[in-house]
Amino acid sequence: MLIRLDPASDAPLYEQIAGQLRRALAEGTVSAGERLPTARDLASGLGVNMHTVLRAYQTLRDEQLVEMRRSRGVVVTAEATERVQLSELARSLVHEARRAGLHDAEIRTLLEAQL
């Protein structure tokens, strides 16, 4: 996986790291069951604070993309790739809907009609 940080960007560093990891999952350069570098390692490689990386990892854990265990480190969950691809689909759906002039309420109705 390749992580690219833009220090000049408005997006917070942790969000950039999380975003790059999501992209790596979607592209398949990180696969299910794989162990990610420790927060300390990633932080020193990127030249950022360890807590920044931990926050990125926690964000991914909340999205159920990784598991964090004291003994095993940060491990990609089995369903991570699928979840990332689904949220990519949702993102492009919302993008297309907005481009077509739909309001948020209308997009929700559209989705609920399919459920």
Place this chain on the structure above:
Amino acid sequence: MNRSIARIVLALVAVVLAAEALSPLRGGSLPQRMATHWGGDNRANGWSSATGLLLLSISVAVVCVAVLVTAMLARTPRVRGFWPTLTGLAGFVGGAIGGSTALTVHLARNSPDPLTTPGPTPLQLVAVIGSAMLFGAVAALAGRTAPARDPLSTVLRSPELGAGPQDVLMWHRSMSTRLFVLVGLAVVAVGVVLAVLGEGAVAIVMAALGGLIIAGLSRIGVSADQRGLTVSYGWWAWPRTVIPVRDMASVDAIDIDPGQWGGWGYRGSLRLFDRAAVVLRSGEGLRVKLRNGSTFAVTVDDAATGAAVLQRELADGSANANTSA
């Protein structure tokens, strides 16, 4: 012979030779003095003390195992036929002395008077010489392992990273391989069998070795970033090989053929020799040439991206050096 198989065979030959040469240590006490040489009439005409015999067998074991282990780890190129001849000789001499020591002890133990024991039967002599020749042949065959000095490798094209000049990049890949788990388990199994047969010390060493191989090389993590190249071994990511960017002369993604790098596993050493490689499979890998003339290579997926990241760091480093100078 495939080099990794050759090395396993060499290791087994070394262990069997050591076990055979140390056979006087097994199975209880030895007679103080025993017949060790016989004339044409099959009557004893030379005697030796138990201590002398033990010293002989221990030194033979040490020398043979040392030669075979050196051949296994050897990375320095030699004249064609050097290693096969050396390992073949070591195997033959080890087999001959180990075998005849074992036979002498066997004769003395099974005789009412160890001083007048009749000599070995022709069949026993043939067995000793035959096994020595077999050891020699196997060791010579397995000894054909000296790796090529400078493998010609295909350099893979590095991709565009699409990174701005201010961007910070880090590339990471991990690889695990079942090959080393299998090799490790096989060694543990041999250890267990030897333990059952009563070869306690050898069994423990082999089982421990197997465990180390499993843990140490079944998984590696490779990172490329502003620190340089980091390769971590094992599930706990330790030990590590770290090559800082300032020590690098050039970085390439290449196609690694294990045959040209001395086989699978951790080959060579950056400290002792000028080449080291971590080869877990054939195919793409990273090759770093160091400023001091050494070369380090590691097989890893998507090596071209890793190489591009390091090439960028290298270019940054030399640009900074130019501005400051």
